[in-house]
Amino acid sequence: ATPLPRTTAAGPAPANGADAAQRAKDAAPASAHIRSLPGATGAAAADFDAARVAAIREDIRAGRYQVRPERIADGLLASVRDLLGPKREGGNE
Template structure:
């Protein structure tokens, strides 16, 4: 199974067929067909299940100004990437990965290491 990554870095998920007449208004450009009309009058209840990641993204979007994202830093990095002056520090990346591994495993890093 192949996973396609969207431009925001998150995996693209398969889109469910929307069975309500509002799908034509949502930008599909196609008029609602007979199947759409009968599905909207069938009275079936729709149900949505969100993953923990989706809940976290929704919460981050709701937080507004309290966002943990430093937008000034993001813009500085964006500009340095665009100009070709961004420098990668492989040691810092490795230290961060090892630290995350230790956090997930619930272990402490060895003395003198990450």
Template sequence: MKIDPPAPSPTPLHRTPATGVAAPATGTEAVERPKEAAQASAHVHSMPAAVGGSDFNAARVAAIREDIRAGRYEIRPERIADGLLASVRDLLDPKGRE
């Protein structure tokens, strides 16, 4: 039986504006990336409010997180499958297209 060597640990990547090519972040760049990510995240979360509404329900998300932590969250594959099938039907429905 052959056992592969362990994969290398992930290295944070960032895009350079001039080339647009991803390169590993090193030194202080790696430390500063979480700050930029937090700012971007805050900006993204403020966007739905700026356009007049949001489908985000913070109380529901908090309840789901707590259920996951407590081991009470129940995944129902049949409900997921039904939702996916309904979505595909909507996409394929010629009546819905103009």
């Protein structure tokens, strides 16, 4: 059997140094574009909790993190309701 390529949270591990350098070079324009978007560092940065991310990362490493599909579904439904809500002004709800 052929071993699978090693992957990380960021994706597949680069095959060699030249490949990694090319990926970094290709990612730079996208990264700069994302940082230039309105609100990319404002509200999103305020919502980011580094301590919470570190705690979740540790739980994943230790095998304690549990995915709760019902919670994910509830969050997705709430997001859809928020997106659809303003467009149905004056509608029958």
